Amino acid sequence: xxxxxxxxxxxxxADLEYDEVTSILRSATTRNEAQGIxxxxxxxxxxxxxxxxxxxxxxxxxxxxxxxxxRHKKVELLSAGEIxxxxxxxxxxxxxxxxxxxxxxxxxxxxxxxxxxAFEPFGMTARQAHGFLCELAELERRPSLVAA
Numbered sequence: 275x276x277x278x279x280x281x282x283x284x285x286x287x288a289d290l291e292y293d294e295v296t297s298i299l300r301s302a303t304t305r306n307e308a309q310g311i312x313x314x315x316x317x318x319x320x321x322x323x324x325x326x327x328x329x330x331x332x333x334x335x336x337x338x339x340x341x342x343x344x345r346h347k348k349v350e351l352l353s354a355g356e357i358x359x360x361x362x363x364x365x366x367x368x369x370x371x372x373x374x375x376x377x378x379x380x381x382x383x384x385x386x387x388x389x390x391x392a393f394e395p396f397g398m399t400a401r402q403a404h405g406f407l408c409e410l411a412e413l414e415r416r417p418s419l420v421a422a
Contacts, residue, residue, distance in 0.1 A: 277360065278330040280337055281353040281403050283395035284346040286422060292335035292371060298345075300368045306366040313364050314392075314407055316373035325407050327360045335355075338367050351399035361408050368399040370410060 294318065306312070313330035318412035326333050341349050362368065372393045373379070381391045388398055395403060 275295045276330045276356045277327065278333045278359075279325060279327045279353070279355060279357045280333055280351065281323070281325045281400060282340070282349055282351050283398075283403075284322045284324075284349040286322065287345050287347045289359060295371075296369065299367055301386065303367045306336075310334075310403065312360050312364075314365060314368040314370065314411055315348070316370045316372055316395075316407065316410060318393040321395060323393075323398075323403060325362060325404070327357065327362055330356075348396075350396060352395070352398065352403045360371055361404075362411060364415065366409075366415065368411070370414060376412070379413060380410075383413070 283351075299315065306328075309328060309332040311326055311332055313324060313326040315322060315324040317323070326336060340346060383406065384393065385389050386409070387402040388394060388399075397408065
């Protein structure tokens, strides 16, 4: 099976509340599990950065749905390509609110992968976005590091 990874950034078309985002993610998680799609979604205010991994045709179909979803605007593909293995196999879709825990580790993580401590995924290169999401996932896998 051919595995693909895409990373994209987008802006919510309306002010989405955290409860609305979690509701959307619950249904996405069920769909992703059925299709073998894994990934992580990071958001702050109305800006999203997401990675999707899985079978090429399923990832492509999902991305095309996202592009047409009226809840998104300014959807920008940062990276797309074939992969040998998944980086986010732990989660059918992990949701991380950047604003919930603004720790020193998170600020340093963002500075390593962007030009500022503000969450601005549209200013990241594909490599920076991937590195940022991988390191963020590692922080999430080790909750003891997040609290510092």
